[in-house]
Amino acid sequence: MKPTISPVGDCAISIDFGQAIDPKINRQIRQVIEQIKLLQLDGIIELVPTYCALLVQYDAMVYTYSDICRTINPILQESVTDSANERVTIIEIPTIYGGEYGLDLGFVASHNHISEAEVVSIHSGTDYLVYMLGFIPGFTYLGGMNPRIATPRLSSPRTLIPAGSVGIAGEQTGTYPSDSPGGWQIIGRTPVTMYDMSKKQAALLRAGDYVRYVPIDEKSLGMEYIPSIYEIESGDLRGYK
Numbered sequence: 001m002k003p004t005i006s007p008v009g010d011c012a013i014s015i016d017f018g019q020a021i022d023p024k025i026n027r028q029i030r031q032v033i034e035q036i037k038l039l040q041l042d043g044i045i046e047l048v049p050t051y052c053a054l055l056v057q058y059d060a061m062v063y064t065y066s067d068i069c070r071t072i073n074p075i076l077q078e079s080v081t082d083s084a085n086e087r088v089t090i091i092e093i094p095t096i097y098g099g100e101y102g103l104d105l106g107f108v109a110s111h112n113h114i115s116e117a118e119v120v121s122i123h124s125g126t127d128y129l130v131y132m133l134g135f136i137p138g139f140t141y142l143g144g145m146n147p148r149i150a151t152p153r154l155s156s157p158r159t160l161i162p163a164g165s166v167g168i169a170g171e172q173t174g175t176y177p178s179d180s181p182g183g184w185q186i187i188g189r190t191p192v193t194m195y196d197m198s199k200k201q202a203a204l205l206r207a208g209d210y211v212r213y214v215p216i217d218e219k220s221l222g223m224e225y226i227p228s229i230y231e232i233e234s235g236d237l238r239g240y241k
Contacts, residue, residue: 003028003076005069011045011060013068015076016053021143026131027086029054030208035075049207050132051141086234090127090210093175093190094225095166096218097123101189108151108168108185119187120215122146126239128173128211138177138195138203142211144239145173157183164190166213175211177203188213191225210237 004016015032017025029049036047036056043062048055058068097120098105109116128142150171158181161167165176167184176182177195190213194204204227205211 003032005072005076007065008055010065012055012057013065013072014053014055015072018052021051021131023129023143025052026129026143026208031078032075035078036072039071041071050134087231088208088210088234088237089229089231090212090237091205092212092214092228093166093192094216094227095124095188095190095213097166097188097215099218101218102166102187104151104154104167104185105187108149108187111151112149114148119149122149123168123173123187124213124215127237128213130205130207130209130211132207133203133205136176136178136180138205139180140174140177140194140205140211142173145171146239147171151185153183154185157181161186162189164192164194166190192227212238 001018005013006016008014017028026049032054033047033049036044043059045057045059046055048057056068056072063071096102098116105116105119109119112119123145126144126146128144130140131143132141133139134141145168149168151168153169161176161180161182161184163176163178163180165182165186166188167174167176167182167186169184174184175190175194176184192204195202196204
């Protein structure tokens, strides 16, 4: 479907790209963001991507709703660039699976009638697209998880999930960047700091990045981990669709 624009209050618009969690839609959202940035427009305050939409916040003293629509509409008419040879950023997240760090690994395994080792192998064998950040600062919503390990949320959320916990909810997976309540099934934990307010880019991950979980053992927990960040061709992603 063609993107549609609707007002959000008096100083923002929502651009709707569809009603599906889809890599092509996400790619279109990211391309629109880049095109808007290239215009270097005064009065654009923030660009916030979600699974299927883009929120554009603007200064109402600079633009009216009609003005911002006229500015954005030409960008929305452009086609999505073929991603066959797209260079993407991938971040490796070392993760301890199971035990006290992954209290729900056993349940995820039994729910899907496979072993815990298979859950780990499947979960760490896919490269996950960061669709968006939300819920709390730095929390990533990742797409592309194998449905073989899909598991419902907890029936009753926990009051405290430790920072770095890796969880599953339905067919989504993600990492808690800070201590927080939560209802995701926790299968592991990373020693990597996912959100650091002292850095210019506080969140380690950005929408459009890819995450690769790398299993490590508990003996490695005391080590200081600096995640590997590099670029690869999109066609070389594991589990890429």
